Amino acid sequence: MSKVFSLALTIKDLITEEDTSVIFYDYSFLNDRIEDLVSLFPPTTLHAVAVKANPLTHILTKIKTMGVGSEVASLPELYLAERTGFSPDKIVFDSPSKTRNEIAYALKLGVYVNADSFDELDRIAEILQTVKSQSIIGVRINPQVGSGTIKSTSVSDIISKFGIPLDANKSKLEEYFLKYDWLKSIHVHVGSQGCPVNLILDGIRKVLNFAKELNESFKKKSIEKLIQYFDIGGGLPVSYYADIKSITMRQYQKMLQDNFRDLFNGQFKLITEFGRYIHANTGWVASKVEYVKRESNVNIIMTHVGADLFLRKCYNPEDWHHQITVVDNDGNLKHGTDKNRYIIAGPLCFAGDVIEKDLELPIVAEGDYVLIHDAGAYTLSMWSRHNSRQVPKVIGYNQSNGNFEVIKRRETKEDLFDFWT
Numbered sequence: 055m056s057k058v059f060s061l062a063l064t065i066k067d068l069i070t071e072e073d074t075s076v077i078f079y080d081y082s083f084l085n086d087r088i089e090d091l092v093s094l095f096p097p098t099t100l101h102a103v104a105v106k107a108n109p110l111t112h113i114l115t116k117i118k119t120m121g122v123g124s125e126v127a128s129l130p131e132l133y134l135a136e137r138t139g140f141s142p143d144k145i146v147f148d149s150p151s152k153t154r155n156e157i158a159y160a161l162k163l164g165v166y167v168n169a170d171s172f173d174e175l176d177r178i179a180e181i182l183q184t185v186k187s188q189s190i191i192g193v194r195i196n197p198q199v200g201s202g203t204i205k206s207t208s209v210s211d212i213i214s215k216f217g218i219p220l221d222a223n224k225s226k227l228e229e230y231f232l233k234y235d236w237l238k239s240i241h242v243h244v245g246s247q248g249c250p251v252n253l254i255l256d257g258i259r260k261v262l263n264f265a266k267e268l269n270e271s272f273k274k275k276s277i278e279k280l281i282q283y284f285d286i287g288g289g290l291p292v293s294y295y296a297d298i299k300s301i302t303m304r305q306y307q308k309m310l311q312d313n314f315r316d317l318f319n320g321q322f323k324l325i326t327e328f329g330r331y332i333h334a335n336t337g338w339v340a341s342k343v344e345y346v347k348r349e350s351n352v353n354i355i356m357t358h359v360g361a362d363l364f365l366r367k368c369y370n371p372e373d374w375h376h377q378i379t380v381v382d383n384d385g386n387l388k389h390g391t392d393k394n395r396y397i398i399a400g401p402l403c404f405a406g407d408v409i410e411k412d413l414e415l416p417i418v419a420e421g422d423y424v425l426i427h428d429a430g431a432y433t434l435s436m437w438s439r440h441n442s443r444q445v446p447k448v449i450g451y452n453q454s455n456g457n458f459e460v461i462k463r464r465e466t467k468e469d470l471f472d473f474w475t
């Protein structure tokens with residue numbers, strides 16, 4: 055990272071005085087993640103990468119070129135996927151509060167649609183009376199297997215705002231599968247970071263058993279009906295710590311295959327919706343040290359990103375972590391250890407605008423940069439407008455050939471004015 059940053063600093067006009075923070079994306083890492091994913095699952099699998107994790111259109115275009123699809127959770131995300139060229143049969147539309155118009159739009163387009171409730175299924179039925187559609191339609195089930203360690207990203211507790219709770223609704227779900235012959239897919243997403251893999255597997259197991267039970271029951275009753283698609287969601291956790299290894303996609307796929315042969319024997323067409331695993335470790339941020347406030351017992355670094363970019367970290371500090379490296383103004387790694395510990399604070403006007411605290415760092419000085427690791431997912435996509443800070447420049451790079459490109463320019467004052475007007 056420091057080497058890449060040093061090199062970037064030497065490229066004329068790439069990083070200018072006003073670029074107090076810059077976001078970097080490593081294309082080779084992204085490539086490896088996607089190639090790995092594609093190689094591990096059956097070729098018929100639709101890998102719909104979660105746009106909410108990283109909606110940068112350059113990145114979406116790259117992902118599309120690699121042959122995978124996109125999972126969208128709002129109409130604007132659907133628009134992003136459409137405009138970047140994903141074909142409708144590679145887009146999965148999940149959203150817990152789709153309007154009638156949004157549903158009609160998605161059905162006309164022919165994207166996959168996962169309904170979140172019985173009421174939404176009834177709406178879809180109503181709309182299908184007048185709209186012709188190629189869409190594969192599914193329903194999201196809450197398997198009610200419990201919560202992971204991060205409440206705000208766990209969605210499969212007994213009560214959750216997402217999906218239809220399974221335990222009390224098995225017969226009603228069967229009724230709906232029978233009532234609507236277009237309902238052919240089933241969807242489960244247990245949660246994001248903080249959900250241990252065993253919990254994710256528990257969720258998939260419960261919903262898969264249910265889908266198989268239904269298919270068996272249709273067969274027994276000689277009803278021509280089959281659930282043909284199984285969407286396992288995303289949620290594979292990543293590591294935000296240099297010294298902790300997270301589970302790899304290869305290991306996860308093996309666990310899926312060992313536990314759920316039926317997902318791999320052609321009985322169902324598989325859909326996945328990974329976001330964080332694809333993006334989190336591809337991105338990092340360089341932010342200039344503007345001041346260091348030195349007190350007798352602590353040093354406070356004032357830098358240029360905080361809760362605007364690292365919203366989850368700053369508002370829920372106990373749940374999230376980012377590794378920090380310090381480099382000088384040429385990008386060279388700084389060594390040694392200061393006698394005081396450090397707080398890294400952002401530029402926003404509230405006390406919680408702190409990225410990391412109680413850090414052991416080398417002696418940090420004005421003009422150095424802090425490099426904030428693993429910032430590729432749920433960071434820029436959650437950008438906060440507090441204090442109207444400008445969204446930093448985004449640079450994509452390829453480590454193998456040393457190519458850098460600006461994939462999003464730094465927001466201008468005029469952009470900001472437009473936003474607030």
Ligand SMILES: Cc1ncc(COP(=O)(O)O)c(C=O)c1O
Nearest residue numbers: 104243246288289327328329330
């Ligand atoms: C329905 C759904 N699918 C996929 C994802 C992506 O999860 P992750 O980024 O943890 O893989 C999410 C995340 O919130 C989601 O809600």
